[in-house]
Amino acid sequence: MPKLSDAAIGKRKDVIEAAACELFITQGFHAASMRDIAKGAEVSLGNLYNYYPTKEAIFESIINGYVKVIDDKLKSIFAQIDEPLDPENLRRLGEMAGKLVNEHSDFWLLMYIDVLEFQNRHFRKMFNGITDRFRKIFAKQFDEAAKRGDLRTGVDPATVFTTAYMQFFNYFLVEKLFGGNRHLGLNDEQALNCLTKIFAYGTLSEEKLAKFKKQANKAMV
Amino acid sequence: MPKLSDAAIGKRKDVIEAAACELFITQGFHAASMRDIAKGAEVSLGNLYNYYPTKEAIFESIINGYVKVIDDKLKSIFAQIDEPLDPENLRRLGEMAGKLVNEHSDFWLLMYIDVLEFQNRHFRKMFNGITDRFRKIFAKQFDEAAKRGDLRTGVDPATVFTTAYMQFFNYFLVEKLFGGNRHLGLNDEQALNCLTKIFAYGTLSEEKLAKFKKQANKAMV
DNA sequence: TAAATAAAAATGAACGTCCGTTTTTTATCA
DNA sequence: TGATAAAAAACGGACGTTCATTTTTATTTA
Numbered sequence: 381m382p383k384l385s386d387a388a389i390g391k392r393k394d395v396i397e398a399a400a401c402e403l404f405i406t407q408g409f410h411a412a413s414m415r416d417i418a419k420g421a422e423v424s425l426g427n428l429y430n431y432y433p434t435k436e437a438i439f440e441s442i443i444n445g446y447v448k449v450i451d452d453k454l455k456s457i458f459a460q461i462d463e464p465l466d467p468e469n470l471r472r473l474g475e476m477a478g479k480l481v482n483e484h485s486d487f488w489l490l491m492y493i494d495v496l497e498f499q500n501r502h503f504r505k506m507f508n509g510i511t512d513r514f515r516k517i518f519a520k521q522f523d524e525a526a527k528r529g530d531l532r533t534g535v536d537p538a539t540v541f542t543t544a545y546m547q548f549f550n551y552f553l554v555e556k557l558f559g560g561n562r563h564l565g566l567n568d569e570q571a572l573n574c575l576t577k578i579f580a581y582g583t584l585s586e587e588k589l590a591k592f593k594k595q596a597n598k599a600m601v
Numbered sequence: 602m603p604k605l606s607d608a609a610i611g612k613r614k615d616v617i618e619a620a621a622c623e624l625f626i627t628q629g630f631h632a633a634s635m636r637d638i639a640k641g642a643e644v645s646l647g648n649l650y651n652y653y654p655t656k657e658a659i660f661e662s663i664i665n666g667y668v669k670v671i672d673d674k675l676k677s678i679f680a681q682i683d684e685p686l687d688p689e690n691l692r693r694l695g696e697m698a699g700k701l702v703n704e705h706s707d708f709w710l711l712m713y714i715d716v717l718e719f720q721n722r723h724f725r726k727m728f729n730g731i732t733d734r735f736r737k738i739f740a741k742q743f744d745e746a747a748k749r750g751d752l753r754t755g756v757d758p759a760t761v762f763t764t765a766y767m768q769f770f771n772y773f774l775v776e777k778l779f780g781g782n783r784h785l786g787l788n789d790e791q792a793l794n795c796l797t798k799i800f801a802y803g804t805l806s807e808e809k810l811a812k813f814k815k816q817a818n819k820a821m822v
Numbered sequence: 823t824a825a826a827t828a829a830a831a832a833t834g835a836a837c838g839t840c841c842g843t844t845t846t847t848t849a850t851c852a
Numbered sequence: 853t854g855a856t857a858a859a860a861a862a863c864g865g866a867c868g869t870t871c872a873t874t875t876t877t878a879t880t881t882a
Contacts, residue, residue, distance in 0.1 A: 383830060383878095408717045411631035414868060424833045426870080435868065492713040495778050496629045504780030511786035532802060539785050539795055543768070550771045557716050559725030564760050565732035574760055581753060582803030605857075635842060645859045647844085656842065 393431055396421040397442045405489040409439060409497050443494070443502045446487050453480060464518045464541050465525050467580040474548040474572045481552035488553055511542045530588040540583045547575055614652055617642040618663045626710040630660060630718050664715070664723045667708050674701060685739045685762050686746050688801040695769040695793045702773035709774055732763045751809040761804045768796055 384392075399420030403412035414435055418425040432438045457476045461469045481488070491503045515522065515538035522537040531537060551571060554560035564571045605613075620641030624633035635656055639646040653659045678697045682690045702709070712724045736743065736759035743758040752758060772792060775781035785792045 405717070408629050408631055408714075410629055410867095411718065413866075415866080425868095426834065427832050429869070430831065489717060491779075492717055493629075496626070496710060496713055496717070497632065500778065500780050507775055507779050507781045507784045509786075510781075510784050515786075535798070536786075536795075539787065540799065542785055543796065543799060546771060546775070547764070547768050550767060554728055554767070557721065558712075558728050559721050560728045560731075563728045563731050564763055565730075565736075565757075566760065574757075575764065577756070578761065578764060578800065578803035580803070582799035582801070631841095634840075636840080646842095647846095647860070648858050650843070651857070654843095 389431070392423070393441070396423060396428065396431060397438065397445065400438045401442050401486060401490070404439065404442070404493060405486050409435075409493050439490075439493075440502065443490055446484075446490065447503075447506070450480070450484065450487055453484075458517055461518075462521070463525075464514075464521055465530060465537060465583065467576055467584075470544055470579055471572055471576040473545065474551075474575060477545070477548035478552045478568060478572070481549060481556050485553075485556050488557065511538050514538045514541050514545070528588075529585055531583060532585055535583050537583075540579065544575070544579045547579075548572075551575065610652070613644070614662070617644060617649065617652060618659065618666065621659045622663050622707060622711070625660065625663070625714060626707050630656075630714050660711075660714075661723065664711055667705075667711065668724075668727075671701070671705065671708055674705075679738055682739075683742070684746075685735075685742055686751060686758060686804065688797055688805075691765055691800055692793055692797040694766065695772075695796060698766070698769040699773045699789060699793070702770060702777050706774075706777050709778065732759050735759045735762050735766070749809075750806055752804060753806055756804050758804075761800065765796070765800045768800075769793075772796065 396417065400412065400417045403416055403420065414428060415425055417435075417438070418428055421428075428438075432441065457473065457480075460476075461473060463469050464473075491500070491506075494500050494502045518538070518541065525531060525537055531540075551564070552568075554563055555568070564574065566574060617638065621633065621638045624637055624641065627633075635649060636646055638656075638659070639649055642649075649659075653662065678694065678701075681697075682694060684690050685694075712721070712727075715721050715723045739759070739762065746752060746758055752761075772785070773789075775784055776789070785795065787795060
């Protein structure tokens with residue numbers, strides 16, 4: 381048999397990784413067996429080793445692929461946010477965080493596996509210097525907001541944005557994976573409004589808030 | 602051999618659970634073997650089954666014990682907070698959350714095991730109705746704060762408090778378990794100040810804030 | 823065009839080890 | 853001695869990985 385095309389190999393790997401991921405996130409890394417992965421991917425046990433040297437290599441490949449997917453989604457989210465400190469945009473950030481969590485909760489389950497079984501070796505970089513990354517992404521907007529005096533004195537826009545970002549993700553993760561079940565006593569819509577409000581009032585200057593109140597939609601205020 | 606005293610049995614169980622916990626949190630539930638648990642506890646493999654019917658029973662016993670410990674610590678934390686919406690007290694809540702996370706990160710690792718391998722069966726109750734629990738705990742204070750007009754209009758004190766509570770824990774968990782390493786670009790002290798500030802400004806009425814500013818310590822404003 | 827070739831891919835049995843649990847044996851002390 | 857605890861041995865099965873073998877198919881040859 382001649383060598384398979386890269387595309388064919390890639391396709392097969394996708395099938396294997398989909399099966400493996402499903403097992404990893406439902407039972408953990410060690411509890412998922414190579415036999416079950418093979419069965420799920422409709423590949424023979426031995427053939428798995430033509431595609432990956434070890435079980436851990438499958439795990440790593442899944443993560444690397446997923447990190448790219450999520451990174452891209454995040455980039456597209458940030459690209460949609462022209463004015464990161466505007467309450468309406470903050471709220472949209474929250475909305476999109478919710479969508480991401482609900483559509484890709486696997487990603488965070490893999491992260492918990494990594495925390496537990498690999499000391500978060502594969503995901504550490506996601507949190508490292510996250511504030512500075514936001515500072516770069518929104519450098520222009522943060523700068524202009526500061527010049528305009530949009531922010532309360534002593535408030536660093538990048539830190540605030542990161543805090544809001546983390547809070548949104550944490551809210552939806554608790555709801556989705558930890559059995560929160562309306563843990564704030566609100567539905568998602570209301571919770572988003574509430575969180576956005578806290579961050580808006582918590583970080584914007586009185587002048588900016590006044591401006592915003594004028595044009596705000598009712599649900600927000 | 603005569604029957605062991607309950608105290609002796611309890612002591613032995615503590616040793617077994619300590620060894621098991623150590624293994625669970627470093628490698629996950631399935632990767633930790635009964636043989637290693639026995640070795641760690643200096644008990645024979647077979648003898649483990651005189652104390653626990655199954656491996657999962659060990660896990661459950663660890664969790665039940667830990668939940669009690671953490672619940673007690675939380676209760677004592679809340680007992681120290683006479684005025685939950687006062688910025689200084691919010692900050693102290695954050696401090697104590699940090700201490701709890703750093704001293705008992707095992708607890709959250711066990712929670713991640715539970716999320717992964719048991720759909721969070723054993724921990725769900727921790728998040729269920731958490732806001733309403735705070736509403737009860739601080740019923741008097743929230744009521745009086747509302748009467749005094751301490752809060753911005755439309756802000757529910759219990760929700761706000763829960764939000765702050767979650768944010769503090771999440772901050773320290775990211776730092777401790779997810780490789781955050783000053784992910785807000787601040788040290789813990791500064792991060793606490795920043796988070797407290799956001800929540801204070803985000804939720805307190807202008808009058809209350811003015812009052813607070815007068816007597817605030819410098820670091821906070 | 824059809825058969826032969828050969829390298830790659832796929833297979834599944836086999837390996838040695840370890841798993842959770844059970845059973846049997848031994849030790850202990852009123 | 854007799855009940856109980858502890859240790860040891862044994863159980864069947866599952867684990868990740870290896871490997872000799874078979875199957876597959878693009879290319880070469882006739």
